[in-house]
Amino acid sequence: MLDVRRLRLLRELARRGTIAGVAEALSYTPSAVSQQLSALERQAGVPLLERTGRSVALTPAALRLVEHADTVLAVLEQAAAELATARTELTGTLRIGAFPSAVHAILSPALVTLSREHPGLELSITELDPARAPSALHAESLDIALVQEYDYVPRDPEIGLDTEEFLTETVYLAAPNAEPLTAHRNSPWIAGTPGTLCNTMTQRACQASGFTPHIRHHADDFGTVLALVAAGQGVAFVPELGVQTIPPTVHLTPLPTRRRTHLAYRRGHRDHPVIAAARAALHSAARSLNTIAAMPPGLNHPVRK
Template identity: 35%
Template sequence: MDFFRLRTLRELSRRETMAAVADALGISSSAVSQQIAQLEDEVGIALVERRGRGVTLTPAGRRLVVHADRIFAFVEEAKTDIAELQNIVAGDLRIAAQPSAASSFIPAAMRQLANDHPHLGMVMTTMGPADGVAALRSWQADIVVADDISFDPHTLQGPFDTLFLCRDQLFVLLPAGHRLESEPVIELGQLRDEHWALDVASSAYSMAIRQACRDIGFEPVINGFSDSFEVVFALVEAGCSISVMPGLALRDFGGSLVVKPLSPAVYRNIYAITRHGEGRNPKIAAVLDALVPAVA
């Protein structure tokens, strides 16, 4: 069985449409169909069946994906063993990070790694934790940086390792001259009559904020949704909205906003997630070692 065709089937089991697989693998939808058809010829049994606009795997297809998972795991373990023996920090590495991490400490880590390991080619992509973990499962990413507001890393299904990086506090953002500007800390209930702007780069994060409001008896009125910190900052600065943002997103912010801690204090933990055992790989170990001082 062709290795790339197995990978194509494995992606199809997770993404369910030919177009999504094509985007993940960088090929056309017709090429995806061709790879699956050729794999079916190789094994002599149908592996997928069409359901409306999508496709679903047959029992044979699902069974083959289980074997493919093990095959890919063994291949990655072999590559890690060889890299460990070579003890060379080189090659390509892909890191998926949620925006607050991507805009704060990861650039510093990348700069340090470029100085220390010039043969390491590191590429960062911003994505939410769920998409990041999916990329990790499908070998589209080597390291994921995510928080535990969006998901609980200790409940990850599959062979993963987690490294704690930091604890990040959440803050209230107010425009200058706001009625609560003189308050040392702000309770969530004091914001019930405000208009809110929320960062939706991670939908789970914005849903967690809205749920926290519901838990104390009110539904926040949202007048701004954006996947850009700058847009949220602009809405608050103009006096249109207030917001709740993680400290990492504010670390290098020099705008004229009022920043206040929530009471009681709310925190999230930031983790680096890798496939199990790949921390032995010198290039992955080097990146993990660079992330810890960068986040400090």
Template identity: 40%
Template sequence: MAEWDIRKLQILRTLRDRGTVTATAEALHMTPSAVSQQLTNLSRQLGVELLQAHGRRVRLTDAARLVLRHAEAVFEQLERADAELAAHARGDAGEVRVGAFSTAVSALVVPAVTTLRNTHPAITVRVREAEAQEAYELLQAGEVDLALSLAAHAPTAADPRFTRVPLLADPLDVALPQDHPLASAEEPRLADLAAEPWIYGSSGPWSDITRAACEAAGFRPHQAHAAAGWTAILAMVEAGMGVALVPRMAAVPRDGVVMRELRADRPARHVVAAVRTGAGEGGAVGRVLEALRRAAGAPAHEPPLPGPARPPGCPVGG
């Protein structure tokens, strides 16, 4: 029987994910030569070639991909074992590291932590603010136990490493200057704002979603100003410099800004949590997931969904 080495299999999986020996070494805090040596030893232990030279780089062989396909089931079972051991040893105690984008920290994570202090005071939650895509990179690297981000950046259904838990659809409202003609309109629509100057980020998910939402309404927005922070965006709206789409979770009241719901268009971003497959089925991580679901207004105890297709609407980042 072949000799299976979990640590070496983790190195092989990281090489698949990162693409190069150098990137793998950086992710695992190893030297490139140590990575190469460990994979050579694994190849010898399993009795198959795992890597092929491809120019100045290497690529995985079909045998390596077969090995990893089976190894994923092993990693999943080990995650379950870790979760069950922690629950057995500490009951409902433990530390959970959460990576979350900025508005989700205040709107979801803080209320969840407040609830857990009352219901499970022995659970410690450590929060790390991260951009949407970075949250999953931290989860993949093992630096957080739970990633709170957006459906646009969630793992796909084909990725066996993560389990995704839908939390909520966060509506996108339009921010208008107080004296704007549509500020008091009965039912404003995005199409009514086709000729307006728009304010949104110069690049990234928020730029993409603003354009996508407007194009779905039949026009391409004219970007008058670029800003990434909601404080800056709303200050410019208040000054009459343009209009903007703002997620409801991120909206901060300002005297000179009117937030209007777009009932006909219904743009929204979909907020999700993700854990490594098998890790959210018990113990402290499961408790934190349940508290997040309650904070989001989702039904408790609903089973996680393994990476479903992107939901309808306009999932966005920020």
């Protein structure tokens, strides 16, 4: 019978493309990954990897086996979820991944609810960019995570993960004055670090308006971004959750662009009691959010809706 742990390694290799990438994600050594995949080949009785120098490629048989691995691992997750429903109290560790602007606004009240209603749970929060969350879920270093997409940066479906709609935010242009986006084609810009969704969105949104932004500063904390705008260092895109306090010299112009957040978890894990409790607490916190959508220009604090 094929070893489930080795199937998981093969699936990760299909996702990441290199043995080194699999080793880093799952905290193995590259040699250990190679040994386990070689053992899987012997179990399967057919070649699974084509080795050329230091690179490897999956054979057609391996790609087919990866499809079965997704099904097998999802069924095992579902079986574990069904067994967990027999417990009278939720225990164990719940590992949640969230982007920085959600930690204060959403995670804090959700953690209060989870701690009160399920004191046997050990809660663990990891702050990370949403682009890294799928890999962490696959590696089982997270159980549930907040993932994102922007209108200009759609999210690719992830094999082995399920998602559900969670939150939609307006994206604002933060600038000294109320001017259209096209008025800032020659302005310096503030964006997230290269490789983040916020950085990609900034470039694509500006390009859709007919220009390429000159990015002078890189910052991932939106409080820092707004402080730089207030200091006259440039303009920036800021989603609703990123606005806690608005500096008096910063004007926010709502744009048609939206940021959409989804809850993500491993396939078959949705109805696990711990995941169900996390989903309920997170949705409740999101429904209680204060937003700035109804805020008239000139106010420097969000108003309650």
